[in-house]
Amino acid sequence: MPNRNACLVVNAGSSSLKFSVFQGAGKADLEAVITGQISGIGTEPLFEAKDAARRPLAKENLARTGHGERAAMLGFLLNWIAARLDGAKLVAAGHRVVHGGTLFAAPVALTPAVLTELEALVPLAPLHQPHNLAAIRALAEAYPELPQVACFDTAFHQTQPWQAQTFAIPRELTAEGVRRYGFHGLSYEYIARRLPEIEPALHDARVVVCHLGNGSSLCAMRAGRSQDTSMGFTALDGVPMGTRPGVLDPGVLIYLMREKGYGADELEKLLYHKSGLLGVSGLSNDMRALLDSDDPRAAEAVELFCHGVAKQAAALAASMGGLDALVFTAGIGEHSAPVRARVAEKLAWLGVALDAAANRAKATRVSAAGSRIPVFVIPTDEERMIASHTLDLLSKTSRIAPDIVRAA
Ligand code: AMP
Numbered sequence: 001m002p003n004r005n006a007c008l009v010v011n012a013g014s015s016s017l018k019f020s021v022f023q024g025a026g027k028a029d030l031e032a033v034i035t036g037q038i039s040g041i042g043t044e045p046l047f048e049a050k051d052a053a054r055r056p057l058a059k060e061n062l063a064r065t066g067h068g069e070r071a072a073m074l075g076f077l078l079n080w081i082a083a084r085l086d087g088a089k090l091v092a093a094g095h096r097v098v099h100g101g102t103l104f105a106a107p108v109a110l111t112p113a114v115l116t117e118l119e120a121l122v123p124l125a126p127l128h129q130p131h132n133l134a135a136i137r138a139l140a141e142a143y144p145e146l147p148q149v150a151c152f153d154t155a156f157h158q159t160q161p162w163q164a165q166t167f168a169i170p171r172e173l174t175a176e177g178v179r180r181y182g183f184h185g186l187s188y189e190y191i192a193r194r195l196p197e198i199e200p201a202l203h204d205a206r207v208v209v210c211h212l213g214n215g216s217s218l219c220a221m222r223a224g225r226s227q228d229t230s231m232g233f234t235a236l237d238g239v240p241m242g243t244r245p246g247v248l249d250p251g252v253l254i255y256l257m258r259e260k261g262y263g264a265d266e267l268e269k270l271l272y273h274k275s276g277l278l279g280v281s282g283l284s285n286d287m288r289a290l291l292d293s294d295d296p297r298a299a300e301a302v303e304l305f306c307h308g309v310a311k312q313a314a315a316l317a318a319s320m321g322g323l324d325a326l327v328f329t330a331g332i333g334e335h336s337a338p339v340r341a342r343v344a345e346k347l348a349w350l351g352v353a354l355d356a357a358a359n360r361a362k363a364t365r366v367s368a369a370g371s372r373i374p375v376f377v378i379p380t381d382e383e384r385m386i387a388s389h390t391l392d393l394l395s396k397t398s399r400i401a402p403d404i405v406r407a408a
Contacts, residue, residue, distance in 0.1 A: 004024065004088040004089075005023070005024070005088065005089055005091045006021055006023045006033075006081075006085055006088040006089060006090045006091065007022045007023075007030075007090075007092050007093070007387045007390050007391055008021055008081065008090060008092070008094070009021075009093070009094050009095075009383045009386045009387050009390070010093055010094070010139070011095075011096040011382075012070075012095070012096075012131045012135035014127065014131050015039065015040060015041045015042055015043065016037055016038065016040070016041060017037060017038045017041060017074070017077075018035075018036075018037040019034075019035070019036055019037065019038075019077060020032050020035045020387070021033050021034040021035075021081055021085075021090075022384065022387035030384060030387055030388060031052060032052060032383065032384065032387075033051065033052050034050070034057065034081065035050050035054075035383070036049030036050060036057070038062065038077065041070060041073060042069065045061065045062040045063075045069070045073060046059070046061055046062070047059070047062050047073075047076070047077075047080075049080075058080070062076060068138075070134050070135065070138045073138075074135065074138045074139050075142045078090075078139075078142060078143060091391075091394060092146065092147045092149060092390050092394045093139055093148045093149070093390070094107075094148075094150075094151055094386040094387055094389060094390030095110075095135060095136055095150050095386070096132065096151060096153065096186065096382065096386060097118060097129070097132045097133070097136075097150040097151065098125045098128040098129055098132060098154070098183065099125040099128070099129050099152065099153070099154055100118075100121070100150070100152030100153075100154045101117075101120075101124065101154070101177065101181075102158075102177065104117075104150070104154075104155055105155050105158035106155055107149055107150060107151040107152070107389040107390070107392075107393055108149065108150050109147065109148075109149055109393055109397055110136060110140075110148040110149060114150065115133065115136065115137075118150065119133060124181075124233070124234070125235075127268075127272060128235075136148055136150070147394055149386075149393050151186055151386045151390070152185060152186075153183040154181045154182060154185055155185050156182075156185030156188050156189045156192075156226050157181060157182035157185055157219075157226045159227075160180075160182070160226050160227055160228060160229070161227065164227060164228040164229070164319065165180050166179055166180070167179060167233075180233060181232070181233065182219070182226065182229035182231050182232070183215075183217060183229075183231045183235045184211045184215070184217050184219070184229075184231070184330075186382040186385045187329060187330065187380040187385075188209055188219045188221065188226060189385055190380050190381050190382060190385045191209050191327055191329055192224035194378050195224075195325070195327060195376065195378065196224070198364060198365075198376065198378065199325075199374065199376070202324065202374075203223065203224070204222070204223040205222070205325050206221075206222050206227075206317070206321070206323055206324045206325075207220075207221050207323075207324060207325045207326070207327060208220055208221075208313045208323060208326050208327070209221060210313065210326070210327065210333050210343070211329050211330045211333065211380065212309065212328065212329070212330050212332035212336075212339065213330035213331040213332060214241065214242040214243075214331065215235055215241050215242070216239050216241045216246075216305075216309070216330070216332070217230045217231040217235075217238050217239065218230045218238065218239065218309065218313055218316055219316070220316035220317070220319050220320045222320055227319060227320050230246075230312045230316070236248075236271055236272070238308075239305065239308035239309050239312050240275075240280070240304055240305050241276045241277070242276050242277050242278060242286070242287075243272065243273050243275060243277070243278045243279070243285045244271060244272055244275055245279070246276070246308050247308070277305060280297065280300060280301035280304055281295070281297045282297055283295060283301075284298075287305075287331070287336055290302050291336065291338055302338075302339070302342075303342075305339070306339060306343050307346070309339075309343045310343050310346035310347050313326065313343070314347065314350065317350060323351075323373055324373070324374075325373060325374050325376065326344075326347070326352060326367075326373055326374075326375045326376070327375075327376045328340050328343075328366075328377050328378075329377070329378050329379065329380040330380055333377070334362070334377055334378075334380075337359045337360050337362065340354065340359055340366065340375075340377070341354055341359055350372075350373060351371065351372025351373045352371060352373045352375060353367060353368040353371040353372075354366050354367060354368060354371070355367060355368040355369070355371075364376055364378065
């Protein structure tokens, strides 16, 4: 496909690097031509890729390189992609970056100064931000001329009123940045764009979006802008998740520290890796496995999850002074009819009623004809959002990523 631009989208985690390649003449006709990941970075790196129709393109174990492994993996990836671009030109890379702090309310072209600002936010997201930034540096090292753009999980929530962003703690701490930021912003932004395309009458509606995946949160949005969300200072707050507890009385932490000698590292492990669906079921963090299990602990974990989601949805409706529509998205939200049914049941008093057949069939609109609140299932697409932002920014700026390596 000659004369077409390609954009690499990177979502770098602690041991994996998910990627997509989008092609298109403009953001309206972007197509994900390749998606894939390198998993097991630091242990047994495995490269997998699929084409636009999700057919396997590659699956291969990569040699470990020790120091600089991430850079080596990115170098491999870009060479592999370059050989498959079919005449298209790789014009930029867009990264998912978890934290943009209060400074970045929109995607930003990466420069040395921006990287320094993002580095300063590492303490706010120590488990994610360093990996996001490492991928940016590694890519800059391998391809110094490739413009790079950072798209933030926090940015979408910058439109919230102050009472949604503020903890009731002394002002000095708030001023230091101890406040609610919210996450999954790229997913919510995508849904905010999609919903009025599906139902134009909802363009200025009050909507609660339930992003239910391994990490889960909910967002209250009005006219496509974030008003409130269930996650706060970190991605721990809100509803129970795969391995995170969601809302937890902070007194529990004081108890664990004082009575059981927990330190910060142990608390981190407990809250990020051992709680949530896994902690309650003692079996799995995977909703599918729990729904398939006969173990009563699995049923309790699912019930606790649905209880948390319904409670947050109602709280967010209150935060907006009402509710006009409900949306389910992400792994569980898109694929789990029993979870949607249970959450809807718990929100019946708000006027939510599902059409059982439509819900089972994963229709776009799953509410019953008489439901006061229309309910939608909309597959999210954070990668498309990143590609769209990246190409948008690129079209506005001639050269956006000078000297990243030299500054690193
Ligand atoms: P995500 O983080 O968005 O990829 O979502 C991952 C979660 O979605 C895991 O808990 C999966 O078990 C869940 N999931 C994916 N497919 C299904 C399904 N068909 N039924 C129930 N849960 C699913």
